[in-house]
Structures are given as C-alpha cells and as structure tokens.
Amino acid sequence: MSKGIDLKGSTRTISEFFEYSINSILYQRGIYPAEDFTTVKKYDLTLMRTHDDELKQYIRKILSQVHKWLLSGKCNKLVLCVVDRDEGDTVERWAFNVTHISKEPQESITEEVTPISQEETQKQIRALIRQITASVTFLPELENEGNYTFNVLAYTDADAIVPLEWSDSSSKEIEDGEMVEFRSFNTEMHKIGAQVSYKYQQ
Amino acid sequence: MELSNSEKLAFTANRSVLSLTSPTKLNIITGNGANKSQGLKRNSLRRTTSLNIRGSSAVNSVVKPDFNVPFRRQKISSHKLPLLNRSSSFFKERSGIEHSNKTDSMGDNAMKDSAGSNLMNKSTGTTPFERPSLTRTSSNIVFSLNRPALTKQESIDDLNDPYFYQTDRFIPLMKSNSQNKIDPIAGNDDLPPPNASPKAHLKAQTKIAFKETVAEACGFGAKQRILQYMPKAPVSSLTRKSYSLQNRTHYSYSSFTSSSQSNTKSHKDLMRLRKINTNPEKILDAPGFIDDFYLNLLTWSKKNILAIALSNTLYLWNGNSGDVSLLVEYDATNITSITWSDDQCHLSIGKDDGNTEIWDTETSTLVRTMRSNLGVRIGSQSWLNTLLATGSRSGEIQINDVRIKNHVVSTWEEHSGEVCGLEYKSDGLQLASGGNDNAVIIWDTRTSMPQFIKHNHNAAVKAIKWSPNIANLLATGGGQSDQYVHFWNTTTGNKTGSINTGSQVSSLHWGQSYNSSYASPYQSSNIHNDIKSDCYKFNNTLNREIVTTGGNPGNAISVFNFDTKYKVAEIENAHESRICCSQLSPDGTTLATVGGDENLKFYKIFDSKRKNIRRNKSVVDTEDILGLFTHNNDENNNHTQDHENTNLNNANNDTDKNIDNDQEVDYEDDTNLRTTRVTSRKTTDYLIR
Numbered sequence: 057m058s059k060g061i062d063l064k065g066s067t068r069t070i071s072e073f074f075e076y077s078i079n080s081i082l083y084q085r086g087i088y089p090a091e092d093f094t095t096v097k098k099y100d101l102t103l104m105r106t107h108d109d110e111l112k113q114y115i116r117k118i119l120s121q122v123h124k125w126l127l128s129g130k131c132n133k134l135v136l137c138v139v140d141r142d143e144g145d146t147v148e149r150w151a152f153n154v155t156h157i158s159k160e161p162q163e164s165i166t167e168e169v170t171p172i173s174q175e176e177t178q179k180q181i182r183a184l185i186r187q188i189t190a191s192v193t194f195l196p197e198l199e200n201e202g203n204y205t206f207n208v209l210a211y212t213d214a215d216a217i218v219p220l221e222w223s224d225s226s227s228k229e230i231e232d233g234e235m236v237e238f239r240s241f242n243t244e245m246h247k248i249g250a251q252v253s254y255k256y257q258q
Numbered sequence: 259m260e261l262s263n264s265e266k267l268a269f270t271a272n273r274s275v276l277s278l279t280s281p282t283k284l285n286i287i288t289g290n291g292a293n294k295s296q297g298l299k300r301n302s303l304r305r306t307t308s309l310n311i312r313g314s315s316a317v318n319s320v321v322k323p324d325f326n327v328p329f330r331r332q333k334i335s336s337h338k339l340p341l342l343n344r345s346s347s348f349f350k351e352r353s354g355i356e357h358s359n360k361t362d363s364m365g366d367n368a369m370k371d372s373a374g375s376n377l378m379n380k381s382t383g384t385t386p387f388e389r390p391s392l393t394r395t396s397s398n399i400v401f402s403l404n405r406p407a408l409t410k411q412e413s414i415d416d417l418n419d420p421y422f423y424q425t426d427r428f429i430p431l432m433k434s435n436s437q438n439k440i441d442p443i444a445g446n447d448d449l450p451p452p453n454a455s456p457k458a459h460l461k462a463q464t465k466i467a468f469k470e471t472v473a474e475a476c477g478f479g480a481k482q483r484i485l486q487y488m489p490k491a492p493v494s495s496l497t498r499k500s501y502s503l504q505n506r507t508h509y510s511y512s513s514f515t516s517s518s519q520s521n522t523k524s525h526k527d528l529m530r531l532r533k534i535n536t537n538p539e540k541i542l543d544a545p546g547f548i549d550d551f552y553l554n555l556l557t558w559s560k561k562n563i564l565a566i567a568l569s570n571t572l573y574l575w576n577g578n579s580g581d582v583s584l585l586v587e588y589d590a591t592n593i594t595s596i597t598w599s600d601d602q603c604h605l606s607i608g609k610d611d612g613n614t615e616i617w618d619t620e621t622s623t624l625v626r627t628m629r630s631n632l633g634v635r636i637g638s639q640s641w642l643n644t645l646l647a648t649g650s651r652s653g654e655i656q657i658n659d660v661r662i663k664n665h666v667v668s669t670w671e672e673h674s675g676e677v678c679g680l681e682y683k684s685d686g687l688q689l690a691s692g693g694n695d696n697a698v699i700i701w702d703t704r705t706s707m708p709q710f711i712k713h714n715h716n717a718a719v720k721a722i723k724w725s726p727n728i729a730n731l732l733a734t735g736g737g738q739s740d741q742y743v744h745f746w747n748t749t750t751g752n753k754t755g756s757i758n759t760g761s762q763v764s765s766l767h768w769g770q771s772y773n774s775s776y777a778s779p780y781q782s783s784n785i786h787n788d789i790k791s792d793c794y795k796f797n798n799t800l801n802r803e804i805v806t807t808g809g810n811p812g813n814a815i816s817v818f819n820f821d822t823k824y825k826v827a828e829i830e831n832a833h834e835s836r837i838c839c840s841q842l843s844p845d846g847t848t849l850a851t852v853g854g855d856e857n858l859k860f861y862k863i864f865d866s867k868r869k870n871i872r873r874n875k876s877v878v879d880t881e882d883i884l885g886l887f888t889h890n891n892d893e894n895n896n897h898t899q900d901h902e903n904t905n906l907n908n909a910n911n912d913t914d915k916n917i918d919n920d921q922e923v924d925y926e927d928d929t930n931l932r933t934t935r936v937t938s939r940k941t942t943d944y945l946i947r
Contacts (some may be wrong), residue, residue, distance in 0.1 A: 110492040118487050132482070134541045218485060225486030 062128065066243035069174075073181055073241075073248065077188055078115055078136055078208075079105045079152055084192050085138060086152065086201045098180045118208050121219060126246075127213055129156050133211030135258040137228045141203050146228045148195065148254045150188075153240075154249040179242030184250055187238045194236070195254055230255055261483060297520050303899065317679065408521030443901045459798065532771055538859035539848065540576065542582075544568055548592060549838060549854035551639045551720060551737065551764060551809075552651075552678040552694065556852050557605070558838035559598040563619065564841065564850055566606055566858060567593035572607060574619060575858075577843065582812040586615075586620055597639040599646075606646055608636030614648055616660060628658050628665045636681040638690065638720075642703075647689055649677025655691055657699075665803050672699050679722035688748055690732050692719025710751035714741040721766040727802060735763025735806055743818070757823050759816055765840040769817070769864035771801045801826075805863050807851055809836025815851065815861060829861060 076098055083093045083104040088111060093104040106112055125131035131154060138148035198204055209225055212218070233253040240249040418656045546569040548555065555567040562577035568638035570588040575581070588609070595608035599616070604625065607615045617623065630636060641647075644890040645667075653673035658665040675694030682689050688709065689701040698712040698719050717737030725731035731754070732746040743763055745755040802820035813836055817827040833853030840851040847866045852858045 108492070114489070114492050117489075121487075133573075205493075207491070210485045210487070212483050212485055216483070216484050216485075221488050222485040223488050225484050227484050229484075240420045 063245050066100055066245040067123060067126040069177060069181075069243055070126055070154065070248060071119050073185075074122065074134060075115060075119055076103050076105070077150075077152070077185060077250075078119075080185060080188055080201070081102065081136060081138075082106065082111075082206065084189060085195070085198060085204070086139060086147065087204050087206055092169070099178055099185060101182055101185060103185065106186040110174070115118055117221075121222065122210055125210065125216055126154065130213040130216035131210055132156070132213070133209075135211070135228070137207045137209065138204050139228075141205050142257055145255075146207075146230050147198065147204070148252060149228060149230050149233070150252050151250070153247075153249040153251075154250070157242070157245055157247055176242050180239065184239045184248075188250070188252075191236065191238075191252060195252070196256075216258055229253070232256065330728075407471045408806050411488060433625070439542060440596045450454055482603065521756070534817065534827045534829065535862050536829045537770075538832070538861050541862040542860075544852050546571070547838070547852055547854075547856045547858075549835065551762070551836075551838060552583040552676050552718065553635075554595040554597070554638050554678070554720075555593065556841045556858075557596050557598050557623045558841040558843060558850060559602045559605075560844045561602045562844050563598075565598065565619075566852065567596050567607070569593070572605075574597065579707075583622075585617060585619060586624075592635075594635040594637050595648075596638050597641060597646075600643055601642045606639055606641070608639055608648060612636060612650065614639070614646065616646075619886040626660060629661070630654075630656055630666070632656075637676055637678050638691075640680040640682045642682040642686045642689075645682075645686075647680055647682065647691075649673075649680045649693075651676040653677060653695070655680065655689075657703075657706075668708060670701060670708075672708050672711065673697060674719065678718055678720040679734070681722045681724060683724050683732075684726075685729065688735070690722050690724065690748070692722050692734055696736070696740070698722070698744075698746070700732070700751070702745070710746075710748070712744075712746065712751075712753070714744055714753060715742065717762075721763045721806065723766050725802075726768050727800075733766055733768070733804060734873060735759070735766045737764075738762040738809065741808075743804065755820075755823060757804070757806075757818050757825075759806050759808060760817075761810060761812060761814065762836065763806050763808060764837055766804055766806045767842045768820075769794060769803045769805055769842065769846060770867060771803055771865040777943075801938060803864065805840075805842075807837035807840045807849075811855065813837060814850065815840075815863070817863060827863075832859065832861065833857060 078178060079093070080103055082088050083090065083106075088106060088108065090104075091109065092106050092108040094107045095102050096105045097103075106115075122131055122134060131152060134152045135151075137146045138150075139146055139230040174181070207225075207228065210222070230253050232255075234256045235251055235253040238250040240247060242248075303319060348757060385676040397585050424602065430463030510856050517745040533619075544566060547566070548569055556564070558564045558577075566573050566575065566587070570590065570592050572585045572587070572593055574583050576586050585605070586607070591610045593607055594610055597606050597608075598604070599606060603618060603620055605617045607617060609615065612632045612634055614628045614636055616625045616628070618625050628646075628648075630648060630650055632650045632652055632654060636648045636650055638649035638797050639646060642662050644659055646660055646697055648658060650654050650656070653671060653675055654664050655670040655673070655677055657668045657670070659667045673691065673693035673695050675696075677691055677693045679692035680689070681691075682703075688705055689703055691699045691701065692715075693699075696713060696715045696717060696719065698710075698715065699708045700710040700712075701707070702709040712734075715734065715736035718741035719734050719736055719740075721733075721743070723733050725733065730747055730749045732748050733743055734746065735743045739760050741761055741763065743757040743759055744753055746752070747754050803826065804818045804820055806818070808814055808816065812830045813833045815829040815832045815837070818824065820825045832851060833855050834857075835854030837851045840849050842849055842864075843860075845866050847862055849861045849863045850858060851861065
C-alpha cells in the first residue's frame, strides 16, 4: 500500500494530466494556432504545449483552483467546452470525470483496493492521451478555424469554496450530440474517466 | 411593516440567490412552490420547466432518461394548495402584531410551509432562540417570492389573485442577480442544533429529503454545482497579432519601457518595423571617389542638385533632369569637403591645401577663395547665411564671413584632432562639431566659446545632425571603435539617448515615416478596437527616424526609430565597401550614398513630408473619414481637432506631440516658433521644387 501515491501525489498527477490534455485538445482542435505550441516530452509521448504566456497563465489559474478542489475532494468533473466565438454554442464538450475512490467505498465495491503503481497510472494516462489525440480523426472538422474559444467548467460539491472568478453555470451540454467514451485511468485515490461529446453534423 | 420590508430587501440583497443550475438552491424554490397554492403552481411549473431543460439535456447525453420528473412534481404540488395563500395573508395579519421578529419569522413560516406542517397560524410564537437554526438558504427565496405581495400590502385571499402572476414575474429577477454563489453555510444541510425544537428537526429532515428528490430528478447529485471559470480565454496570439502579420510592420515589445518617457502610451510599445526597398532606385558611377572617412564629399541642394567630389573634380548631378555637369577640376589638389550654401546657389569647396572656394553654380564661376592659412585640408563645413564654418585637419574651426575681406572672423581651437563633422543649428545660436579627438563640442556662437564638450564617443565623430523638429536635439554618431549614436539636449547638455548601431557611423540623417497604411478600411475592420484607434493615431503620427550609414560589418544603411531606439529597417550590403558619405534629398525621402566601391546609390528611405502635407490638405480623404467613423465620439473630436491642426502646420503639430511625449528634453520657449520658421522654409522649398 505504502508504495502507492498519496492524495497529494495523486492530485498532482491529475492536475498535470489535465494541463496536458487541455493543451493537447486546444492544439488538436485548432483553438489556438499551431505556432503557439511547442513539443514537450511527457508520459513518454511527444505532446504539444502552448508557449503563449497569456494562455499558459489562464490554464494555470484554472488548474490551480481545480487542484485545490481535488485536494479537498470537492471536484468531481472537469469539462472543457469548445465554444463558437460568435454564436456562443458549445460545439465540443470534453469531460473528465473524477471519482474519489477513497471517498466512495460503495462504488469501488467490496474488493480490496489494489495498489496502483505510478507506472501503471502513467501507462493508463498515455493510453488516454493517445485516444484524445486520435479522436481528431472522427471529430467533425471545426469550420473557420480561429473562431472558437473554450470554457472550463468544474463540477464541485455544493460546499466547495468558490473564488470570485468562478460562478454557477449551466452544464453546457450539447443537445443531440454524439458522445464517445475514452479510457480511464486510476491513481490510488482517484479514477479519471474521459469522454467527448460533439455536435453531430450530417 | 415599512421597516421590516426594507430590512428584508436588504437581507435578500446580500443573501445569495438561487441559481438555476444549482440544485442545492433550486430545491428550495421548488420546495416552496410545490407546497403552495395553484396560483403558485404556475410558478413552480415554470421553474420545473427550466429545470427540466437542463435536466433533460443532461439526461439525454449523460444519464439514462428519468421520466419520473414530471410525475414527481405533480405529486408533490398536488396538495396543500392554500398554504402560500395563507402565508401571504398571514404576513399581513401579523404586520400589526409583531414588528421586531418579522424578518426571521417569515422565513420561519416559509420553512414551515415547506415542511408541510400545518403550523402556520401558530408560528407567530417563534422564539428568538430558534431563529439562528433556520437554514438561511431558504429565507432569501421566500422573501423574494413574497416581496411583491408584501410591498403592495394587499391581502391575497383569492387563489387567482393577480399577485401570483407578479410573484411569477419576479423569478427572473432573482435569476438575473449576479450574486449567485451559494454561501458555504447554505450548502451544508446542517441539522438544527440538538436543542432546537422538534419542529425544526422535522423541517430540516424534510428539506434534505426534498433536495435529494429534486436533484435526482434533475440528473445531478444532490451536492453538486457546476462552476464555470468566468474570465474569457485569451484570444489566440494569431488574432492578437493579425495586424502585424498582415503588414509585417507592428511588433509588440512588451518589455520595452522607455526610460525617457514616463507617460508611455500603449501604442508607444508597438514598434513599427518598416519595409523599405533594399534595392537602390538609381546607381551612378563615382570613379575616383576618395575612400576617406574624414571627408565630406557629397552634398545635395534644396534645388535638387547633388554635388559630388571625385578626387580633384567636382560634378553636379541634377536630380530633376538627371544631367551631370562638371563644375571644376583642379590640377593637383583633392577636394576634401563640399557644402551648399543656404541660398542653394553657391557651393563651397574645401580643399586639401586648406583653401575654401565658393562657386556660383548658376554661372559656374569661382566667386571667392578663402585661405585658412593653416595648410591642412578642410574636412568639414557648415553654412549659416553668410557665415561659413570650416573645420580643419589640425582641429581649428574657422568662422568665415564671406562678405568681408578678412573673412576669418574667429578661430576656435578646442579640438585636438581633425574636425570632420560640423553643423550649425537652424537658429544659428549653436554650432556642433565633432572631431577625430572623439569629442563633440557644442559651441555658443555668440560667445564663441564651447558650451558643452562631450567625450562620450570612443571614435571620431563625423556624423552630426540637428533634429529638424526639435530645435535643441542633436544626434552624433561615432566611428569604427565607437559605433554609437548619441542624442543630446543642447540646452542642458544632457545625453537623452543612445543607439548602438553595430557599425561605424559615417553619416546620419533625421527622417520621418507615417503609418498611413493602417487606416485603410479593410484592415481597420479586422483590428481590435483599441488597436484600431491606435492605428488611427498612427496615421497622423510622424515617426521620427534616424538613418545611419556604416561600414563593417554589412556596409549597411540602418533606420532607427528615434522614440523607441529600435532598428526598424535595414539595407544590408548597400555598398560593397564602407559607406563614406550620404545625403538626403531635398524632399527628405531619398538617401544618396557613396562608398568605397565608387558607386553613388540612391535609396528611398523615408516617407515624404510634402506628400503628407498635401494629403492632409485634402480633408475629404476616404481613409481618414473611414478612420473617423470607426471611433468613439470623444476620440473622434480629438482627432478632428488634431486633423485641423495638422492641416495648418503639420510639422509644428508634430513638434507639439513630441513635446508631450518627450519630457526629459528641456525645450526652449521659442521652440515652436522656430520650428514653424523652419517648416515654412521647407514648404517654400517644396513649392520651388
């Protein structure tokens, strides 16, 4: 048991994963121009990460708050919505479900929680990020590139402490959208699942 | 009643208000609505509908559809119709009875409603002790719902009372309230303290149960909130810089803060990178040109006649016709410096033997020979009306009055090396000289004494030019081992700035460019608003620029922005060997350079001042009008004013702006006046041309 990662470590892993996956999505979906991204080695993969300071700061600010929520176990979903700049419609919705394993013993059923090694987690993350990257192939093309922006939603417990920048929002679901479930990964304390829903176009 | 109303309103105002998507809060509304009369059922229905929209959409895509929603709702709302009604009228009844406890007890009552108990009429007896145990969440909602009824102070007995509609209408109000955070206390479904009355416990239990029901129906967990990070995602850098990508002219140097400009405006940070034609417009052969850094062998008159000295011969090239004529050819002596007089008709020729000759170029006759009696070459000259200052190799500066027989009116010996740069200030009060002793001396011509001696340069100072716009601004450029251009305030003697050019500065000139291209309608429609206005400002803004010519490495012509000190354009390898001399055309646009490769080349460097004046005169300029329309009114006015000023006197206006921007330079009172004079002179020149 002891060789598994603790809550802090687990949260850090998750926050880090969020950062890379958000960056990947922004890059893959062309929300920001490719010139804004540089390659970094992570999870034994070559990932794209923005070097635009403003964007970096923006993502960091979001994730630092999410990190706090995760630490207190109050965040159970992070959603990245790709939003049409003009219409305000959500065209894609990337959701990451966070399940706190320790918190909800009834969900992890009766079986003993087997310690998950970091390597195992990394492997799972890699698989998940690969899937995200690969999803470009089936996602509908976003027309007029550069016309999209993104929103981040966090599903938190009602008693979470909420800083001023965050406010209640609708779930921004896509009506009549298609949904694709991705793999999930586990840390000792969390289980992260991912899915994308998108506007289905004929 | 009045008092308690206002209290309530105040209370409501700083309470958090429900949010549609936050089930922790929703339930309360619904809780109320569910227990209330038919009249309010309308209300509850609406709420339910809005809930269902979210809920069902969530249901559709995430969770399995739950068709129990409407069913449950109906079930809940089907009974206890009269409750709200009673509560409404109840307030009225009670108004006379109890004043102090009003606010809280009403919340209390509503709570009882939602608890489904029939204690309504007894609740007047709510003890103060109980009050804190009321869950605060509920109270605000209840207040908001009841507010219209209360403020109107009308009894509501009828089920179909119109005020229920009003109640209904007030829901959006609450929704529009931006303070939609749940306060942490509210989120906790705290059970009442153990010492609370059984009623309170029952109430709390019911509330929790109800919350869960609603949340389940809506498709999210009871304790969940959806939060959005509100600040907008940054615009992609592509969009941010789109204007620069289009024009390749704007670059943002966010780190750049000009030390000399405390009130740096945002557009000051935007650097212009200019595009200039790197190919010469014309190349002339200059055989026998002496490749000597210390000589000034090129001069261009305001009448567009370029004079060039090739060893011992002097040629005139007419810029209008392109004709070349030989003015004079000496037998043995080389020409070491040439300068047009202020009347543009006479040319002074400094020679190797120390003599200076003045030629009338109209008649091609020698007017006068002035002997310096120094026996060394005259490497630099400058005219001031009838005075001609000559700088000799031995370091003396002689002031010659060409009208009188004993022409040397004074000799200034301060330089210890050859004087290779010499220029009078436009008002004649100061003379700047640069020498091979690395010194820059600013002379007071009235006292014939050096006013300032500057040793900042580490090499011979040949390039010396006074700013055409700011009377007391001087630029000096150092030679091979210095490579710096320094700017001086000649009133105070302060150095106001420096540019490291990276190469020998053999000559420098002041010039200007305008950002006229940015106000075109197509571009301005694409550009972000504030930038747009900046662009418009740019459109009228004169960019003061410096062009320097150099040698190793690159033999380049470099253009620097005076305000930012950034290099904005460069022509590399303009010549095959170092550039020795350069002159600006009378219209200030074209630079004639001559180098060791014996070529005379003409480069278009600057925007024409004259062109700008003309453009401003025709006020009905499509660009400008479109530019005006794209602006806020206040700015619009300013610009219109600016515009008028510009029409009157463009250069003068520019000077004004410069004064605004440049604080460190200490301006003399008559700066404007003088500049006006200079400008008018130039304008006439243009007319002549």
